[in-house]
Amino acid sequence: QVQLVESGGGLVQAGGSLRLSCVASGRIISSYVMGWFRQAPGKEREFVATISSGGASTYYADSVNGRFTVSRDNAKNTVYLQMSSLKPDDTAVYYCGFYTRSGGRTAMAAYDFWGQGTQVTVSS
Secondary structure: OOEEEEEOOEEEEOOOOEEEEEEEEOOOHHHOOEEEEEEOOOOOOEEEEEEOOOOOOEEEOOOOOOOEEEEEEHHHOEEEEEEOOOOHHHOEEEEEEEEOOOOOOOOHHHEEOOOOOEEEEEEO
16 A cells, blocks of 8 residues: 655744655655645645656746755655745645656646645744
8 A cells, every 4th residue: 555654844933944754655766756745725736846766856846946955765765855944825735746647747637645744834
């Protein structure tokens, strides 16, 4: 059974930092592009960042570029999202997913999500 467990969220003041982790089980992540998405209350899930299978290539949404860094440790079957200079607009539930279908690496429909997400709340 495939499972993704996101963790590391919490309550932080604007300008602060958090590091999210996504641990996979039931599937080896080294064969997959992985992505991070987020969903704020009342909004659709949106793309945040993606990382190639080997970790050499990354891509970010404009809204987080320069503040967030995605990385991975394939030996630990884990993907990370380092978030800095957080803003209230970053408040959302954050999910990681496997890129399994064509349609562009920023498209939610191209990913499989197997976890419950982790809540990030940024206070002003």
